[in-house]
Amino acid sequence: MTAPTEAPRQIVIVGASLAGLSAAHALRDVGYGGRIILIGDEHEPPYDRPPLSKQVLRGLYSADTSLPQRADLDATFRLGVGALGLDTLAHRIYLSDGTQIVYDRLLIATGTRARPWPNGAEAASSNVYTLRGHADAEHLARGLAGKPRRVLIIGGGFIGCEIASCCRDLGLDVTLAVRGTLPLAHALGSVTAAFMRDVIRDRGVDLRLETEVARFQADADSRVVAAILRNGQRIEADCVVAALGALRNTEWLAGAGLAVSLKGVRVDTHCRVLTATRAVVPDVFAAGDVAHWPSAIYGNRHLAVEHWGNAVAQAQTAARNMVAGEAGLIPYDHLPDFWSQQFGLNIKLVGLPTGADQFAVVQGSLRDRRFIGVYGAQGRTVAAVSVDSARWLPAYRAAVAEATPFPPIVGALDQADIRPQPLAQVVS
Ligand SMILES: Cc1cc2nc3c(=O)[nH]c(=O)nc-3n(C[C@H](O)[C@H](O)[C@H](O)COP(=O)(O)OP(=O)(O)OC[C@H]3O[C@@H](n4cnc5c(N)ncnc54)[C@H](O)[C@@H]3O)c2cc1C
Structure with missing residues (x-):
């Protein structure tokens, strides 16, 4: 399919949550002045999910965890309306209220649901x-x-x-x-x-x-x-x-001829979706939990993650590419990162431990319940985890991004006695 040459006048985003809203913000940030329509099957304006399993259940926050919206967003929200079908040739989306909507560019940001x-x-x-x-x-x-x-x-x-x-x-x-x-x-x-x-x-x-x-x-x-x-x-x-765990919300794409699997919607390095025969659909993009992308950091392996940081960053790149034109497309890549709070501990993970065969505590100790551990795969540093020690993480993050030899950063004054040990059970 040929790349669209005309600037978009109507951008439709299906999925009015973190990735969808982040894309809408990014479109305005890069000066896009046309129409933005967000379609979401939930009734609430976009809200944040991480507090739901943390502060909200403990009664510390109300369940209203709305995401902030810039005052000049000027987007149309059609909430409580689901997308039921997509025709990429006609640039048309079929909606649950019986209406249809056409797009110049489409972002698929329909995320996942609980299994x-x-x-x-x-x-x-x-x-x-x-x-x-x-x-x-x-x-x-x-x-x-x-x-x-x-x-x-x-x-x-x-x-x-x-x-x-x-x-x-x-x-x-x-x-x-x-x-x-x-x-x-x-x-x-x-x-x-x-x-x-x-x-x-x-x-x-x-x-x-x-x-x-x-x-x-x-x-x-x-x-x-x-x-x-x-x-x-x-x-x-x-x-x-x-x-x-979660299931990706892709049923509405059945029959659209796109490359969709249990991992979600397959996109190219510019966040453009691919057809089942791996052709690029130049005016349809996907981002967030629903998308999987080829990661240059991980040897072009297709990554599917359910992480807050990826949803924001991928949506921002997709938004820029939706208005960029062929020559201005920027590639997307992202070092996965994730955090969790549980049992009084703050856990942060950077990189992808999938396939790691070694692990070493490099700062603090398991006994003190404060540490940084690094993951090695075939002699390279592929991920790092911090438990109540996030201040040390940026240095190890850099080592992961550069896949430095494992273990990275040896001999620092405040470091633990590093003893790599075999690791099991990390799977994608
Ligand atoms: C309880 C919980 C805790 C989490 N904690 C963390 C954490 O600590 N750290 C972290 O990094 N990540 C965390 N996450 C993950 C993070 O929230 C997700 O990565 C993020 O929400 C993904 O955003 P998204 O916009 O891609 O998808 P979603 O947030 O899933 O949004 C997709 C939206 O599209 C809508 N939709 C689906 N199908 C259709 C359709 N056909 N038509 C219209 N709308 C549709 C959905 O209803 C939803 O509103 C947590 C997630 C949950 C659920």
Whole structure:
């Protein structure tokens, strides 16, 4: 397909959340003066999700975590309206209210949703929860305010662990059921995950490892009273949270001929989407959790991350490219970074530990529960994690960005005795 030569007059953004709003801001920042229309199937104006599993559940913030909007944004929001279909030849989007809208440029920013508990009837119980949006957080916060006797959280990823942490802060008894041998292992690798296992248990969570929930038992009012494990054991619980990861919101793109998979929408280095036959669609872009991009930093591997920082940065690049014209296109790349707050700890991760085979604590110590650890893959530094030690992170971030030999920065005065150890369990 040929690149559009005319400047866009109408830019449509589907997905009115972090990536969508960041793109709209960036369009105005670069002087775009045409129409911006944001279409979002949620009813609220764009809001921030990270506080939902942290401050909001602990009752520190209200569930209103609106993202700030610049006063001169001058964008049209069509909220509570979902996109149902896309015709890239006609430049047309079909909407859930029966209307259609045409675009000169389109940004796909439809993000992800929580993976539901697989049994639909069980998932519909009034005391079974998931957490992705504002309404979910309000619903779960109300459930927790009712002082359940035991909360069962299924899934040991970041969101499951953060919710478990909130439950303990609220004085609730909580069981965390994790299918693997360690919580957070896929994201952090075996050493940091084993450290977190100990932290989680010390904070009073009944952490069950290698534990798979098969089904729920309900009372006469269809409220869950217990979970039955694959091994036949029973865990009593009157509040259940399924924290099973996320699914990308791409169903509305079915039939549009785009390269869409479980990883989301495939884009080129300029954030332009590709067709199923890998041709560039020059006027359709994607950014945020829904997109996966070829990362030059990681040898052109296609990265799909669900990180706040990526959603903002990728949306900003997509926005600039939407108005740039072929000659002005800028490539997108981003060193993944992520943070989490749980069990009184501030955890930050830079880089991608996927495939790492070594780990070394380089500052602080696991015993003091303050440290920086670095990840090595085939002799190169590929990621770093800080636990309550973020002030040291920038130096290691630079080492990760440059993939310096592992371990990086040896011999600093304030450094720990560096003893690299084998690492397992980091998968994409
Ligand atoms: C509870 C929680 C805690 C988190 N904590 C952290 C954290 O600590 N650190 C971190 O880095 N990241 C965190 N994240 C991840 C971060 O919030 C996401 O990376 C970010 O929200 C991605 O933004 P996005 O705009 O790409 O997608 P989303 O925020 O998912 O927004 C997509 C929007 O598109 C809408 N939509 C979907 N389909 C359609 C359609 N067909 N038509 C119209 N609209 C549609 C959705 O309803 C949604 O409003 C957290 C996420 C959650 C849920």
